[in-house]
Structure formats: structure tokens, C-alpha cells
Amino acid sequence: MTITTNSGNRGLQIEQPLIFEQNTKGDTAVDLPPIPQVRTRLGTMQRQGRIGLPGLSEPEVVRHYTRLSQKNYSIDTGFYPLGSCTMKHNPRLNEKMARLPGFAEIHPFQPVSTIQGAFELIDTCAAWLKELTGMVAVAMSPAAGAHGELCGLLCIRAAHEANGQGHRKVVLVPESAHGTNPATAALAGYTVEAVPATEDGHVDLEALKTKLSDQVAAVMITNPNTCGLFEKDAIAIAEAVHAAGAYFYMDGANYNAIVGRLKIADLGVDAMHINLHKTFSTPHGGGGPGAGPTVLSAKLAPFAPVPQVVKVGEGYDAVEHAGDPRSPQAFGRMKGYHGQFGVFVRAVSYMMALGADGLYQASGDAVLNANYIMARLSAELTPAFAGPCMHECVFDDRFLKGTGVSTLDFAKALIDEGFHPPTMYFPLVVHGALLIEPTETESKASLDQFIEAVLALAQKAKTGTAADEFRARPLLAPRRRLDETKAARKPVLRWKPIEGGAAPTVARQAAE
Amino acid sequence: MSEVRYTKDHEWVRIEGATAVVGITDFAQGQLGDIVFVEVPAAGKDLTAGGEAAVVESVKAASEVYAPLSGKVVEGNAALPDAPETVNQDPHGKGWFFKMTLNNPAEVSGLMDQAAYDKFVADLS
Numbered sequence: 001m002t003i004t005t006n007s008g009n010r011g012l013q014i015e016q017p018l019i020f021e022q023n024t025k026g027d028t029a030v031d032l033p034p035i036p037q038v039r040t041r042l043g044t045m046q047r048q049g050r051i052g053l054p055g056l057s058e059p060e061v062v063r064h065y066t067r068l069s070q071k072n073y074s075i076d077t078g079f080y081p082l083g084s085c086t087m088k089h090n091p092r093l094n095e096k097m098a099r100l101p102g103f104a105e106i107h108p109f110q111p112v113s114t115i116q117g118a119f120e121l122i123d124t125c126a127a128w129l130k131e132l133t134g135m136v137a138v139a140m141s142p143a144a145g146a147h148g149e150l151c152g153l154l155c156i157r158a159a160h161e162a163n164g165q166g167h168r169k170v171v172l173v174p175e176s177a178h179g180t181n182p183a184t185a186a187l188a189g190y191t192v193e194a195v196p197a198t199e200d201g202h203v204d205l206e207a208l209k210t211k212l213s214d215q216v217a218a219v220m221i222t223n224p225n226t227c228g229l230f231e232k233d234a235i236a237i238a239e240a241v242h243a244a245g246a247y248f249y250m251d252g253a254n255y256n257a258i259v260g261r262l263k264i265a266d267l268g269v270d271a272m273h274i275n276l277h278k279t280f281s282t283p284h285g286g287g288g289p290g291a292g293p294t295v296l297s298a299k300l301a302p303f304a305p306v307p308q309v310v311k312v313g314e315g316y317d318a319v320e321h322a323g324d325p326r327s328p329q330a331f332g333r334m335k336g337y338h339g340q341f342g343v344f345v346r347a348v349s350y351m352m353a354l355g356a357d358g359l360y361q362a363s364g365d366a367v368l369n370a371n372y373i374m375a376r377l378s379a380e381l382t383p384a385f386a387g388p389c390m391h392e393c394v395f396d397d398r399f400l401k402g403t404g405v406s407t408l409d410f411a412k413a414l415i416d417e418g419f420h421p422p423t424m425y426f427p428l429v430v431h432g433a434l435l436i437e438p439t440e441t442e443s444k445a446s447l448d449q450f451i452e453a454v455l456a457l458a459q460k461a462k463t464g465t466a467a468d469e470f471r472a473r474p475l476l477a478p479r480r481r482l483d484e485t486k487a488a489r490k491p492v493l494r495w496k497p498i499e500g501g502a503a504p505t506v507a508r509q510a511a512e
Numbered sequence: 513m514s515e516v517r518y519t520k521d522h523e524w525v526r527i528e529g530a531t532a533v534v535g536i537t538d539f540a541q542g543q544l545g546d547i548v549f550v551e552v553p554a555a556g557k558d559l560t561a562g563g564e565a566a567v568v569e570s571v572k573a574a575s576e577v578y579a580p581l582s583g584k585v586v587e588g589n590a591a592l593p594d595a596p597e598t599v600n601q602d603p604h605g606k607g608w609f610f611k612m613t614l615n616n617p618a619e620v621s622g623l624m625d626q627a628a629y630d631k632f633v634a635d636l637s
Contacts, residue, residue: 425572484571488548489596 013478016067020495023054029061052497071478073420079442079450083392083423083435084178084226086256086278088366093353094282094346103345108337112317118341119316122309125344128351129274129295132359134263137301139294140309141339145253148273148292149184149220151305151334155271155296156218156247157188158303158331165245168217174203176227176427178251181220190217197429201227201385205236212244222251223267224258224390226427228370228435238268247271247300255279256439257367257391260360270297276340280347291343302329307338365440366391369447373436376451380458384430391439397432399458404467407432410457412481415474417453517580517623520632524604525580527620534580535608536568539633541600544570550596552588552609559583559612561619566609568599580623582615 008015040046056064074080080087098104106115126138139155142148153171160168171185174195182192193211196204203221212219219241223231231237238248250264252272256279258264264272276291277284284290296304308319308327318338322330354362367390374383374393382398397407411421411434423435438447460466474480514528522540526533541547549569559565559579566577566588588610592598599607614620624632 428573485546485548488546488571 010478014067016064016071018495019056019061019064020052020054020497022056022060022064025055027055027057027060029056029058075441078418078420079438079446080420081422081436081438081450082420083228083394083437084253084426085284085423086254086275086391086437086439087441088256088278088281088439089441090281090283090346091350091353094349097349098342098345100345103341113315116315119309119318121348122338122341122344123311123316125276125348125351126293126309128348129293132259132263133269133272133274133295134265135269135272135295136265136298137296137304139296139304139334140344141305141307141333141335141337142273142292142294143335143340144277144290145251145273145275145292146180146184147334148275148294149180149249149251150187151292151294152249152271152273152296152300153184153188153190153218154305154331154334155294155300155303156249158329159247159300160217162303162329165217168215168246170213170216172208172211172216172219174208174221174225176201176203176222176225176429177220178222178226178253181222181251185218185220195219197227201225201229201429203231203233203237205233205240208237209240212240212246214245216241216244216246218247218249218270220249220251222254224254224392226254226435227385227430228389228392228394228437229385230258230390234267242268252295253278254391257363259363260356261363264295265297270300271295276343276347281350282343282346289340289343291340291347293339302327303331305332305334306330307333309338362440363391366438369438369440369442370436372444372447373438373451377436377454377458380455380462381434384433392435392437394427394430394436395434396430397434400432400461403461403464405461405470407434409467409470409473410434410461413457413470413473414453416476417457419450419453515625517620517625518629518632519578519580519623521578523577523580525623527614527617530617531586531611531613532581532583533608533611534565534577536577536599536603537629537633538603541603541607544568544575545572546570547596547599549574550592550599550609552590552592553585555585555587557585559585561622568596577609579612581612581619583612584615586611586613 075087075089102117103121106118122140126140129138130136139151142151160166169191170193171190172193172195173181173185174197176197185192195208195211198204202225208219219237221231221234221237223234225231241248247270248268250267250269250272252274255274259279271294273292273294276282276293304327306319306322306324306327310317310319310326319327322332351359370391370393371388374387374389377395380399381395384394384396400406400410407424411424414421425433426435427433461470472481514526516524516526518524518537522537524535524537547568547570551567553565559582561579561582563579564576565579568575568577589608592607592609601607
């Protein structure tokens with residue numbers, strides 16, 4: 001039975017027009033006195049027309065944004081198995097610590113003597129990162145993962161220039177790399193050359209060796225890689241790269257799989273960024289800023305950017321300028337202040353709450369959960385690579401062959417089951433990929449619920465008669481399948497007033 | 513008389529004497545899905561066989577279109593950027609990407625003919 005409602009709402013799922021479509025001219029939350037008539041002094045800066053703010057009362061505004069927030073799906077709502085994004089729980093303790101007035105209400109321009117506690121926290125975060133990775137230095141200021149990559153490559157460029165190797169202009173990046181790696185190398189002024197992957201999803205070591213030369217500045221390798229596999233040849237790669245006079249950059253976006261399990265310094269890594277907002281839990285993906293501190297080997301440490309927090313006697317000071325004798329070779333500055341300080345507070349809170357043993361267990365549980373999903377889903381789905389995997393598992397679309405159902409249709413059907421779809425069609429080296437990362441957050445019960453839903457959908461797809469239904473999915477979500485093609489070809493990026501003040505039509509269309 | 517050859521990266525090239533027309537194959541457009549963005553090279557650009565020549569982006573992924581042969585761009589298909597769906601609708605006809613001169617016609621022998629490409633695609637799926 002299909003029910004249509006007069007309001008356009010579905011149960012307590014409220015259809016919400018844009019705020020501009022709720023404009024009642026003259027409505028306002030505050031009662032202001034009339035504006036006195038005065039001579040304008042704005043000259044040519046005088047406003048030419050009304051700016052068109054909508055008129056709404058306070059309860060209307062509150063309801064509008066509350067309803068929008070209820071349409072959001074987040075890790076606080078349910079399972080969010082987005083591969084490569086590490087959507088793990090954000091402990092509320094972190095938020096409480098970040099809101100302590102001594103952290104939240106300080107300003108970067110305060111005298112150094114009044115922010116010693118903040119500097120101690122930055123130094124504590126740095127000490128944990130150096131201890132966990134075995135690296136000698138860490139640049140704390142990069143604002144996110146890709147910014148950290150750039151920091152690493154700028155250190156590498158500065159080191160080459162200092163050593164008379166400035167002619168090296170090539171950075172090698174595997175096919176399966178994160179898309180940010182080639183983008184970062186290009187931004188740092190390098191030419192990118194791709195290194196092929198082997199059939200089993202690893203970097204092709206022999207192909208890499210043939211591409212090494214005295215023109216290669218660095219090799220960037222994601223480890224564990226985007227196929228969810230540990231690069232077992234990492235040490236051999238480092239040795240070959242160093243023998244060619246180049247540096248080994250490791251993309252640490254997937255560091256959460258190996259925290260406490262190995263020190264990346266032992267792999268021969270020269271630089272690696274750490275996504276604090278993924279590995280050490282803080283809101284991200286639209287929920288807050290990231291932080292991408294970059295750990296450095298002894299060869300690169302002298303070139304780390306300013307500002308740097310340094311210990312002086314019992315207290316701390318900041319190296320603020322590249323010419324400072326305490327850091328004479330610093331390549332410069334990447335960011336206005338000391339980095340995403342609020343994220344440092346959350347990361348340190350997470351580290352200290354878990355402790356060394358807890359961090360060790362977290363990476364182990366993340367890998368265990370991914371392998372549990374991979375093992376159980378292999379009953380119906382087709383893993384792209386033989387296991388065991390690391391913190392994420394990847395399936396190809398062989399299991400959908402001949403069913404008329406695509407990876408996209410399958411992912412959309414998961415929305416009806418109440419799950420955020422996994423990453424689709426990435427990594428590119430896997431045909432019709434589904435990339436699933438559960439993180440250590442999920443209990444066995446929540447993993448089982450997800451697994452049962454995926455298995456049931458796979459069985460349904462394989463009947464060969466459900467293609468039309470899958471292509472129509474999602475059927476139960478507030479919105480049906482969105483037209484991604486039209487959105488990309490003819491994007492509507494801005495609300496424009498409707499000529500003649502026509503009534504909004506969005507709600508009624510949506511309710512159909 | 514023209515002859516059509518293919519690359520392993522799923523470009524087609526129709527050779528017409530000293531010039532050639534290049535596009536992506538029906539198999540390639542099918543794999544990409546709905547194409548939403550196309551960038552074609554400007555006339556005069558030098559191309560190296562196997563080097564990047566154009567960009568095609570679908571709802572699934574962005575990909576490079578590689579030059580099947582070495583030469584110089586004579587004309588990019590100016591209609592494509594505003595109507596990228598043409599590549600889905602008519603990949604071997606109106607969906608052509610660019611026309612080029614050939615530096616070395618001998619390179620043609622390194623490309624696949626229709627029968628070889630059909631077999632290459634059959635082996636992929």
C-alpha cells in the first residue's frame with residue numbers, strides 16, 4: 001500500500017525546504033528599533049540593493065537547522081564502513097578536554113610565558129608520535145593529510161637542494177596510491193611517474209627498480225596500501241630507493257592498522273604524515289578540521305618547517321622564523337600558527353586514555369574486524385585479493401557478473417538496510433570495487449548485522465531477477481536515487497530567487 | 513581509404529592518409545559510465561605516442577586519454593566540452609576527441625586491428 005501525505009512529510013521524517021524558500025518578509029527573531037536616518041558615508045561602497053536575507057522567526061530557524069542535522073548520517077548514527085576514511089568513534093572525553101578553558105580560550109599571540117601548557121601538550125603529542133614511529137622529528141603544523149604530504153615533499157626538496165641534487169625532478173607513485181600523492185608531487189614541482197601493481201595488489205618491486213635513476217627525488221608509497229594490504233617489500237623498496245639517492249615517503253593515511261605493531265623507522269621511511277583525525281580519533285569528514293603531523297628521519301629533520309616548539313630548561317619556546325639559529329635549514333613556514341591545536345588536544349586525550357597497550361589493541365582490533373568481514377562476506381562476495389587483509393577489505397564485482405546489478409546499485413541498496421555505503425569504484429585497480437573499513441569501533445553484533453544485510457542482498461542479486469529493483473534503490477531513504485550525472489553535467493550551485501515568487505515545489509516532488 | 517586501429521588503453525584511431533582521428537572505444541565509454549567532463553587538446557599541441565592527450569571524467573572516475581601515435585594536434589572536438597554525453601552516445605562517430613598529423617606512420621603497425629582488439633576486449637570480460 002502506498003500512502004501519500006498532504007504535507008509531503010513521511011511520518012516524522014519532515015521535508016524541509018531551503019531556508020530562502022521559507023522567507024516571510026519582515027519576520028525576525030529580534031525586535032530592533034527603527035534605523036535612524038543619517039547621511040551615508042559609504043561612498044562607492046554603498047549597497048546597491050537588498051541583500052535578500054530571508055525573514056524567519058527564531059523557532060523556525062531552530063527547527064530548520066535541527067531538521068537538517070537529523071538528515072545527517074554519521075558515525076554517531078550508525079555503522080560507517082567507508083574504506084580509506086577511518087570513521088571511528090570520537091570519544092566524548094576528547095571533546096571535554098578540548099573545551100577546557102586553558103586550551104580553548106588561548107590565543108596564538110599571547111606571550112609564550114602564558115601558554116606553556118599548550119606548548120607542553122604539543123610537545124607531548126610530538127613525543128608520542130616519535131615514540132610510536134621511531135622517527136627522530138615531527139613537523140606538527142600541517143593542517144591535514146595532504147598538507148602533511150606536501151610538508152614531507154618540501155623537506156625532501158630542501159634536502160636535495162642542500163645536497164646539490166636539485167636536478168632530481170621525478171617522483172614515483174604506485175598505481176594504487178591515494179589520489180593525493182600524485183597531486184602533492186605535482187604541487188611540489190615534480191613530474192609524476194606511475195609504478196604498476198602486481199596481480200596480488202602490491203607494488204611491483206622490479207618495475208620500481210627499473211624506474212629508479214639519478215633523476216628520481218622520492219618514491220611515495222601508501223602502506224598499508226589502498227588494497228588493504230601491507231607492502232611486504234617495504235624494506236627492499238627503501239633500500240633500492242636509498243641506493244638511487246632518493247627518499248622514501250610513506251603515506252600514513254592507513255597508519256591506524258599498524259600503530260604499536262611496528263616502528264616505521266625500521267622500514268627505512270624518511271617521511272610520513274599521520275592523520276591524527278583518523279588514527280587518533282577526532283571528528284572529520286565535514287565534522288571538523290584534520291591534522292597531518294609529518295614524522296621525519298634524521299636526514300630530513302633539519303629541514304622541518306617552522307614554527308617548532310622546543311624545550312628550554314623546564315619550559316618551552318617557539319622557533320618562529322626560518323632564519324632562527326636553532327633551526328637554520330628549516331624550509332620555511334606552511335601555516336600561520338602551530339597547526340590544528342584542538343585536534344592535538346583530542347589526539348593526546350585519546351593516546352593517554354588508551355595508553356600504549358590500548359593503542360596496540362586498537363590497531364589489532366581494526367585488522368581483526370576487517371578480516372572477520374572479509375571471511376564472512378567471502379561466502380557470497382568475491383574478494384579482490386587473497387587475505388588476510390589489514391584494516392580494510394576490498395571486493396570486486398565478479399559476484400555480480402550476469403546479474404544486471406552494478407556495484408553502485410548494490411551500494412545504494414545498503415542505504416535501505418540502514419548502512420552508509422562503503423567506498424565504491426576505488427581503488428581503481430580493482431574492477432567495480434567495494435572497499436570496506438569497519439575500524440575497531442564496531443562490536444561483533446554490529447558487524448554481524450551488516451554482514452547479514454550484505455549477504456542477503458548478494459543472494460537477492462544473484463537470483464538474476466532483481467536487477468530492476470536494485471536499479472531503483474534506495475527505496476526507503478528520504479530521497480530516492482539522485483541523478484549524479486545531471487548534477488555533474490548541469491550543476492546548480494546556488495539558490496536563486498524564483499521569478500514572480502512561485503511557491504516552492506521541492507517538498508511535493510520529494511514526497512512522491 | 514581509412515583504417516581503424518586500437519590501443520590497449522581503449523583509444524581508437526582512424527587513419528586517413530597523413531592525418532588521423534582519435535577517440536575512445538565503445539567498450540571504454542561503457543566501462544566509464546556516464547561521462548560528465550571532457551577536455552580536448554588545443555590545435556598545435558605536440559603528442560608523443562603513449563603520452564597524455566586529453567581527459568575524460570565520468571561519475572565513477574577521471575581518466576587520461578593517451579595519444580595512440582606521435583604527431584601534432586590539428587583540431588580538438590570543440591563540441592565535446594559542452595556535450596560530454598556525446599562520447600557515450602556516439603563514441604566512434606561524433607564523440608571523436610581530436611585530429612592529428614602523424615610524425616611516424618610506421619607506428620601504426622604497433623596498434624591492434626579490429627580483430628585483435630575484439631579479442632583483447634573479449635579476454636578482459
